[in-house]
Amino acid sequence: MVPLSYYLVLSAVLFCLGVAGFLIKRNVITIFMSIELMLNAVNLTFVAFSAQLHKLSAQVFVFFVMVVAAAEAAVGLAIIIAIFRSRQTLNVDKVDLLKL
Amino acid sequence: MLHLVLFYIFAFLCVAGAVNLLAQRHPINSALSLIVVMGSLAVLYLLLGAEFVAAIQVIVYAGAVMVLFVFVIMLLNAGEEEHSNASRVAVYVGVPALIALAALVVYGLLHNTPTAGVQLAIGEFMGGVKPIANLLFRDFLLPFEVTSVLILIAIMGAVVLAQRGED
């Protein structure tokens, strides 16, 4: 029997790795992948708890997370394409006009 | 026993893939390692008895979302990532905060967790299609519909964003 905490720790680690990706990667696409990674970590938590508590509703929430992730991927990648068209770079350090 | 072994294998795959995602300098490698993560997550879902979620995980994430990523990488012909360091905050604030975060979460988890293990045998699937469908289309009907609207908006947004200007 695998203790629940294993799954939770695993998802925590994955989540933190996602955050780390967001922090240290420069390529906007990779950063985007890190976000997906975090979402997956959260999903894992959901599923683990649903198995632990025998509550299916958690898995339903997983679906909603997936839906949001898919929508986000579609829109986000479209934005990335637009950015790339306008300034020929994917480096977020070079995309910093949003300031005073 | 077998459960534990499988868990270790795929947990390791997950972490390895995630680390590789960060280590690789080329986005396409990162993408592939992310696919690995997702695949092994799907297996973990199976271990947790959520077969439907597992299938959807493969179809949606591995089969659609990541394909989209790869497709965009190919489309933009993204190359190796440059070494630029415009953000000191990310390094001097973010990284320590991140480490603290990880430490805190793991500490909190290990200190107060339900001692009971996941009471599921391999091949015992509680997350079948029918019960989930009942939940999704009865109890959670409104959120479901709302997400459908969300998807629609996302589609339109993507089309609008990605189309070239009138030139």
Added chain:
Amino acid sequence: MNEALTFLLFALIKSVLVIFVLLTAIAYTTLLERKVVGRMQNRWGPTRVGPFGLLQPLADGIKFILKEDVTSPNVHKFLFLLAPMLALVTGLASISLVPFGNQITVEGKSTSLQITGVLAADSNTDIAIGLLILLGITSLGVYGIALAGWSSNSKYSLLGSLRASAQMISYELSLGLSVVGVLILAGSFSLRQIVNSQSGGVLHWFIWPQLLGFFIYLTSAYAETNRIPFDLPEAETELVAGYHTEYSSMKFAMFFMAEYANMFTVACVATLLFFGGWSGPVPGFLPPILQMLMPVFWFAFKIFLFIFLYIWVRGTLPRFRYDQLMAFGWKVLLPLAIANIIVTSAIVAFWPQ
């Protein structure tokens, strides 16, 4: 000999058997294709090697193996190697979910004619979400092509794979939606369940209530397998050979086999979902020994028909233009599929059998 070992043994035997049969079938499908297309174009097709050119596939295989394996300098080595394997694996793996018939019994141990069939007394136990897994594996097939095109660092390949992946993503939607009607009727994702629910003669097959769904499925399946009339990715007139321009010898052969394997998968699924799988057109009136064999025969026969249809279409239809292709997928097939779902579910909901 305990259960687990028996299970493994059976699984091993079945896998080997099925893969062998499948590969052979693929090989001879190429021959069939060349023959049939040849006849359609008033040619003979291959005749030299062996009687009626029956050994032609063998010769091809040997040739593939003996050819030099060229790897052009600027490719992304790892992915260049990974891509064809991915393609072939996904192509072959999907067959493992397909049930070919009811269970057989050997030495009191009975198993179902299906690689992933579990060891059980009643033949109805099956992976509850077989179809979903099948779709999942199919959806993974894209990577092979996409990576191939990208890794081989050549314009033709890149364009080809871009087209391919776009096309496959687009048609996956209508593919997935087209089978929902059947799922509603059968009320299960288990392929075996679906087949059982249309047992009892040709009139119970889902092709009749789901005629529209069937045609949507067929069309988008053709697009999924990049076959004519949707073989834009390897349109030799525009981009030399599409995503596998840079590939040669065995790597190329892998793509080749993957494509045919996918054809078989599509044929199997179509048979299972719409044509009652292994059940004959008329409920059994045959002697028991035949009862044992007939299902396999029927299944093979139906698959053959589909393969033939593939070839026939290839011999007949011209190729789409790319924008037409996309427009067709998004503006015609997808709405039709959705409409099909709505109508079906409405009927099922409001029609007391």
Added chain:
Amino acid sequence: MSDHLHLWLIPLLPLAGAFINGLFGRRFSNRVVSAIALASTAASFGLAAWTAMQFAHMPASDIPYHRDYAPWIIAGGFQADFGVYLDQLSLVMILVVTGVGFLIHVYSVGYMAHEGGYYRFFSYLNLFMFFMLTLVLASSYLLMFVGWEGVGLASYLLIGFYFHKDSAANAGKKAFIVNRIGDFGFLIGMFLLIQKFGTLNYDYVFSHVANMPLEGHSAGFLTAVALLLMVGACGKSAQLPLYVWLPDAMEGPTPVSALIHAATMVTAGVYMVARSNAIFSRAPLALTVVAVVGLATAFFAATIGMAQNDIKRVLAYSTISQLGYMFLACGVAAYSAAIFHLMTHAFFKALLFLSAGSVIHALSGEQDMRHMGGLRKKIPWTFAVMTVGTFAIAGTPYLAGFYSKDDILWKAYSTPFYGHWSLWLVGVLTAGITAFYMFRLWFMTFFGESRVPEHVDEHGHDEHGHGGHVHESPWVMLAPLVILAALSIIGGYLGVPEILAKATPTIGGPDAIHHFLAPAVGSEPEEHALPPKAESAAALATAEHAQEAEHKMEMMLTGASVAAALIGFLLAWLLYWQRTDLPEKITSQIGGVYRLVRDKYRIDELYGHLFVKPLVENISTNLLWKQIDVGTIDTLVNDAAAGAQELSRRTRRMQSGNIRSYAGWVALGAAAVVAFMVWMGMQ
């Protein structure tokens, strides 16, 4: 409760008319507009009449007919409903309002025919009808207040109808503001009621007021409420000291002056006091105040009326003084008399205004009586009806005004415990003055040689836009005049006192109106305030004698008032017909007084110095504007803005625009939150 009366339609029909005309009238032709307006008003009148018939057959148990249609405000324990409350009082009111209102609508069709903003005028007029009827039919003070404010709005809009004229716009503003002051009192009165009873519904309030003890705290409460309501009534009904808006209100078109500022709206105050008789009758002090104020106003306004030369102003002041009479009646707890006078006054004052309008119309907008004269040949019909009106208001026997006014005077004298001979005396004096200035108007307008300026008489052109020569009004204007004239003759026969019952025709027997109104307003004050009569035979006998004596006395007083009217007439005849040079002489003799009176005792200027100027200069300009607004608020705003700017100038560097930096901060925040949660977990 019988639900077959659809009273809600009575107000809503004019509202519908107002909406249609107001929204689409611009596109309609005048014909359509007037059709809509007239139709809605006529329907409303018809419905009122029908209601009256139903009312006659209604069992006494159903009266007052009270019905709530829908909840309006539900706040905690307080609830107000949209409801109607129909009893004899409101029945008379709706009949008067819709009837006179309809006639004046008809008249306006002719009078306004050549004005701009035709649709606007009728839309406002219908709006006024709606609010007035709401006021009258309301089942609670709150809903009444809605109508109360609504008529104020309508009158504001109509006074300022010629908004391009400064004087008109200012008059509108003045009316509105002065009314505000009155409404303020009304509001506080209502607050008191809510605070005491938790509701404003008539049923509840009146029934509970009726059995409140008459001494101690509750008496003070009743007096306070009554006085505050009185303040409101003063504002609306132009009593001292808030009458100043009414004369200026004559800036509006003449039909408006007739309908709103003579016949209906200004009587709202009287109606309100009568409606609240339960409260007033139990607050003797307040009643006395009402009586005194009313009488003072009557006299005061009458004196001003003597010295005015603008025909409409004369009528305006006469309106004020007549309203004073009504308040006097209320003040002696003779509410039915007040309502009676209200009704007759509505008839003859509307008549007078409209015929004055007809005169003005004939003279193409000339309003100064010094430029009139000798018109009786030129506009005979107007002359005829005007004559009826004048005699009616002057209190000539057999005409409406006579009965109602004498009724009031008699009550003022005779009502036990409230009545007093001094009240009567001033009243009669006022009656004489009234007769004087009305006949003065009559003579100056219709007799003597024409003083009409050439430009008007011959070939002038005027804002009415048609040929200037003096001309009789069209029939659409004359017809209502004739009807009103008839009404102001027979209207009085509703309330013929017993002593004259033999001598004059009556409708429904002597004192019909009083008997009719008795259930609603209480016939005689005995019922509340006085010890019951003795029963013994002797007592009866003495009562007989008292009866005799009373009748003699009443006869005498009536004679006296007639005499007063006659004197007034003769005086006017002497000054403005026989010896037209006399007025100048007299005025030059008593020049100071005369000028004072002519300038309306300079009350407006007085108010201007007392209230308006200090208010505008000190409070508004210095305090509100310079100190509070500029000094406090603006500085606060500016400092806040400056501070924010400074703060952001320091902190803006955090906003590097680099996503990863933001991510860093977010991570920090997340770490903090998780740390907090873990810490909480360890507690």
